[in-house]
Amino acid sequence: MTKKPERIFVKGNEAISRGALAAKCKCFFGYPITPQNDIPEFMSSEIIKAGGDFVQAESEVAAANMLLGAGAAGIRAMTSSSSPGMSLKQEAISYMAGSEVPAVIVNINRGGPGLGDIGPAQGDYYQSTRGGGHGDYRHFTLAPGNAQEAYDLTIRAFDIAFEHRTPVLILGDAIMGQMKEPIVPWEPESIDEENGREWCIDGHESKREKRLIKSLFLAEGALAGQNQHLQAKYDAWQDLAEAEEFECEDADLVICAYGSIGRIAKSAVRKFRKEGKKVGLFRPITLFPFPNKALKDLAKQGKRFLTIEHNLGQMVDDVRLAIRTVADSDFYPIYPGNLPTPDELEEPILKSLEGK
């Protein structure tokens, strides 16, 4: 008899933490900020029990730089924060991108700008997808919509980080992080923690050449070469873009929304469908690489688009870029500081559906 998979009831933040442990994350570097505190709190005991290490850093700057060190040493490591803390982590993230250090970073997005509030928001979309630090770089950005997906994507984030030697960002928000729901945890079959690390610093007792992890390229043409290499890597990620398409096939109007807002929009779509109204949902799961092709394919079918975000209009730029030669997208902002409900989305959806 096969064992029934265990179901546990956890917050999204805990789902992320458990996903990291399942992915054999060995070091965690944290700094308190609401609404992500559950992650460092959980890790402070559980990662030690799992034989890893936890440091409460003196700042987000330090935590992200500790992550840079652990990643350069070829170890699966993670940090988490929320919006103001993410701004501080950008220095190290730029260095990690520049020196191709794998690492996983969680941002439980809260309201901004500035100190903002501690409620959910999606105002960090630009920062999360454009390379929030200095220089020409990108990193993978994954946007889970519920706790199970948060668990699953965290495991994937570590694989992506090491396969592509890149920092990977998991972008959630206070709804996803704080809401409790059931998840079914699972473990990856095997993780070879030493394989494929021919680049990392681990000492050269085996008498190989010394290794350098660096982002400084001063020789004539060297930096251009590195940028060319990085850009080619980012371009190739386009094939790995992913989105959930819900009731899109015969839809007249496709709502584009991600994360918690994608989930709320889904409830609104269900309601409209019951009324016979042809509305669908396109929910990007990778925000970078953005699922351009899938979205454009929908546009080619003559659909209308409405982008709904918990910000004043950021992902809508990517939506428009994806479909620009075929169609346009309406936009409905949910102001950070407000908590949206499916009912609140009905009016703007109806307006767009009727082409008003």
Next chain:
Amino acid sequence: MSEMNEKLVFDKPESVIDRATHYCPGCHHGIAHRLIGELMDEMDLPGKTLMTTSIGCSVFLYNYLNVDAVEAPHGRAPAVATGVKRARPDHFVFTYQGDGDLASIGMAEIMHAANRGEKISVVFINNTIYGMTGGQMAPTTMINQVTTTTPAGRCQTHEGAPIRMTEIIASLGGTAFAARGSLDSVKNIRAAKKHLKKAFELQLNGTGFGFVELLSGCPTNWKMTPLQANERIQNELIPYFPLGVYKDVSEEGGVC
């Protein structure tokens, strides 16, 4: 005398890569590199060393020492080294940082790494100025010292007093060893090597955080000849930054 009878008395440590450095004539960074290289050989360290380099004139340290290295952002070397050491606790991990790097932008990182008792070693090159960016004021710049951003000389009421890092680091609970040496003379260079060796040993035997400050010359930005720079260290710097061991937990009553 035939060649056979010649006795080699001075050679390049194996851990130091055979190439010309980019430092100005009379710069003490090269001496500090050599001391580290000698200790690497003597203590059999290269294969188990993970070096964290930082920003400043020494940014190319990784081109001169034959060990694995990661480059840290300005001031963050102690945090990066913390991550490296936590990830690979069996390795020997050290940072190499200038005074702008360590005592200004990286003040928080160095204080907390020391206070946590991170099992790393820190080599701190204090030349009382920002070398690489062209001679601006550093936290260690002396009162009345002229720099490009203190053209009338550093004024205590306006810019504050030069910071004595070794004394501060020695006062922190996690510090196992803190000492200040100088690279101006043979005698002081020998003593500096002893400090470095002690700091390295205390990391290797798992005791704790080791900190070695080395007073160094920057003839270029001090606008002096190398010999004048050495004299300045003796006459002006050492009286304000006294040499010696400030904390050594391996010796009873080690704090002096």
